[in-house]
Amino acid sequence: MRQALVLAAGKGTRMKSKLPKVLHEVLGKSMVQHVVDNLRAADVKRIIVIIGHGAELVEEKIEGVEFVYQLEQLGTGHAVMQAEQLLAQEGGTTMVICGDTPLIQASTIAQMFEHHENAQAKTTVLTAQMANPTGYGRIIRDENHQLAYIVEQKDANEAELAVQEINTGTYCFDNQELFAALAKIDNKNAQGEYYLTDVIKIMREANHRLEGYCIENADETLGINDRLALAQATTLLRERLNTAHMINGVTLVDPATTYIGTDVIIGADTIIYPGSVILGTTTIGEDCIIGPNTQLTNATIGANTHITQSVISDSSVGETATVGPFAHLRQATACGNHVRIGNFVEMKKTTFADHAKASHLSYLGDSEVGENVNIGCGVVTVNYDGQHKHKTTIEANAFIGCNANLIAPITIGEGVYVAAGSTVTKNVPADALAIARAKQENKEGYAKRLRERFAKK
Ligand code: UD1
Numbered sequence: 001m002r003q004a005l006v007l008a009a010g011k012g013t014r015m016k017s018k019l020p021k022v023l024h025e026v027l028g029k030s031m032v033q034h035v036v037d038n039l040r041a042a043d044v045k046r047i048i049v050i051i052g053h054g055a056e057l058v059e060e061k062i063e064g065v066e067f068v069y070q071l072e073q074l075g076t077g078h079a080v081m082q083a084e085q086l087l088a089q090e091g092g093t094t095m096v097i098c099g100d101t102p103l104i105q106a107s108t109i110a111q112m113f114e115h116h117e118n119a120q121a122k123t124t125v126l127t128a129q130m131a132n133p134t135g136y137g138r139i140i141r142d143e144n145h146q147l148a149y150i151v152e153q154k155d156a157n158e159a160e161l162a163v164q165e166i167n168t169g170t171y172c173f174d175n176q177e178l179f180a181a182l183a184k185i186d187n188k189n190a191q192g193e194y195y196l197t198d199v200i201k202i203m204r205e206a207n208h209r210l211e212g213y214c215i216e217n218a219d220e221t222l223g224i225n226d227r228l229a230l231a232q233a234t235t236l237l238r239e240r241l242n243t244a245h246m247i248n249g250v251t252l253v254d255p256a257t258t259y260i261g262t263d264v265i266i267g268a269d270t271i272i273y274p275g276s277v278i279l280g281t282t283t284i285g286e287d288c289i290i291g292p293n294t295q296l297t298n299a300t301i302g303a304n305t306h307i308t309q310s311v312i313s314d315s316s317v318g319e320t321a322t323v324g325p326f327a328h329l330r331q332a333t334a335c336g337n338h339v340r341i342g343n344f345v346e347m348k349k350t351t352f353a354d355h356a357k358a359s360h361l362s363y364l365g366d367s368e369v370g371e372n373v374n375i376g377c378g379v380v381t382v383n384y385d386g387q388h389k390h391k392t393t394i395e396a397n398a399f400i401g402c403n404a405n406l407i408a409p410i411t412i413g414e415g416v417y418v419a420a421g422s423t424v425t426k427n428v429p430a431d432a433l434a435i436a437r438a439k440q441e442n443k444e445g446y447a448k449r450l451r452e453r454f455a456k457k
């Protein structure tokens with residue numbers, strides 16, 4: 001049985017933010033969500049998040065976990081004690097991890113559990129070697145290199161301060177022994193806090209087996225306390241993820257300016273140009289060309305599609321399509337294969353079937369557009385009457401002339417031809433021509449006479 005406690009009750013004063021620290025985002029995902037996702041990927045079934053500052057907000061943002069309130073932040077040991085009610089009856093291993101360490105990988109978490117269980121330890125501390133250990137708790141080992149205790153920076157003597165092996169703040173505990181030891185800790189220390197780290201000392205006195213598991217890549221353990229570390233975390237995670245995509249056969253023309261989230265999938269031979277930000281659960285097929293300066297959030301893009309300087313969120317585009325420059329697709333817009341969506345076209349809640357085209361300057365909202373439809377330059381679906389949104393249906397093979405306004409609710413039948421400049425208010429039956437504009441009148445010679453009159457004045 002594996003369970004985890006995520007410590008996320010602290011205020012994060014140094015962020016200087018209205019938002020609770022753990023909700024600040026790294027590549028489009030809150031840091032605590034990174035931690036939760038990494039635990040899940042390491043097959044930890046039960047996850048309990050300890051919340052305090054901004055608890056309601058944190059609770060709202062994370063799904064599929066249990067929450068425990070720590071009303072006053074009296075220290076990391078006190079924080080863990082709040083979960084006693086939930087965990088007292090459990091056996092197995094409990095990981096304690098901080099909500100502000102989004103870079104600790106699932107593989108590291110899994111290895112730590114394995115190391116702990118194989119060693120039959122009562123505590124395993126994830127440690128790291130730091131050239132500058134200032135601020136961290138120091139790992140003190142005995143003459144046999146066994147973990148003896150952890151001392152906080154503020155409580156340490158000179159010899160202890162010189163130690164460069166630090167406590168990363170991630171641990172595996174024998175669940176029963178954890179709560180037994182926590183019952184014995186006090187707050188007689190420099191910070192007047194209940195230190196979780198004091199359980200190590202208590203377990204050692206009881207002759208329990210303790211392990212220090214030193215991580216090779218200390219970068220993983222970066223804890224985010226301020227906006228500088230937040231930016232550093234983004235850089236480190238971006239480099240890690242971009243490297244993996246390039247190894248998988250994706251070309252990133254400039255990885256330094258390409259931001260790809262943890263849950264993005266990209267097919268081989270896709271090329272991504274600079275300035276692109278690809279986040280959420282976006283999936284991109286093979287042989288696509290994306291960017292430059294393209295923003296994709298929860299987008300699904302079929303193979304061989306080109307997207308230039310565009311924004312797509314919560315929407316999909318099929319295969320062999322072209323989008324942009326400067327298109328905006330949003331709110332469950334679904335475009336088929338071989339579509340063409342050109343400059344300054346916006347689509348909202350619209351389905352746009354195979355081979356349909358909207359090449360310039362259009363707004364399509366709450367619309368259903370059939371196969372092969374051609375949307376002329378400047379066509380607007382008039383979907384909003386100031387109170388409600390209404391639907392526009394354009395059936396297959398229709399041709400909508402330039403600058404037409406389609407006043408919804410309306411249905412344009414199959415094969416219809418809408419004359420340019422029409423304001424269409426009534427349904428149009430299949431194969432009809434709809435023309436709805438004032439008749440033109442030419443006044444012969446009138447312009448010339450007008451010029452002559454002006455010249456005389
Ligand atoms: C802690 C460790 C230190 C380690 C460091 C790594 C202790 C006593 N010290 O120190 O050895 O090197 O982490 O970053 O544990 N939290 C709560 N409730 C509280 C206090 C803290 O939920 O009452 C949470 C914070 O939100 C944070 C985490 O616990 O996510 C760590 O707390 P923090 O105060 O940053 O601990 P450090 O002093 O850095």
Ligand code: CA
Pocket residue numbers: 223225
């Ligand atoms: Ca800290």
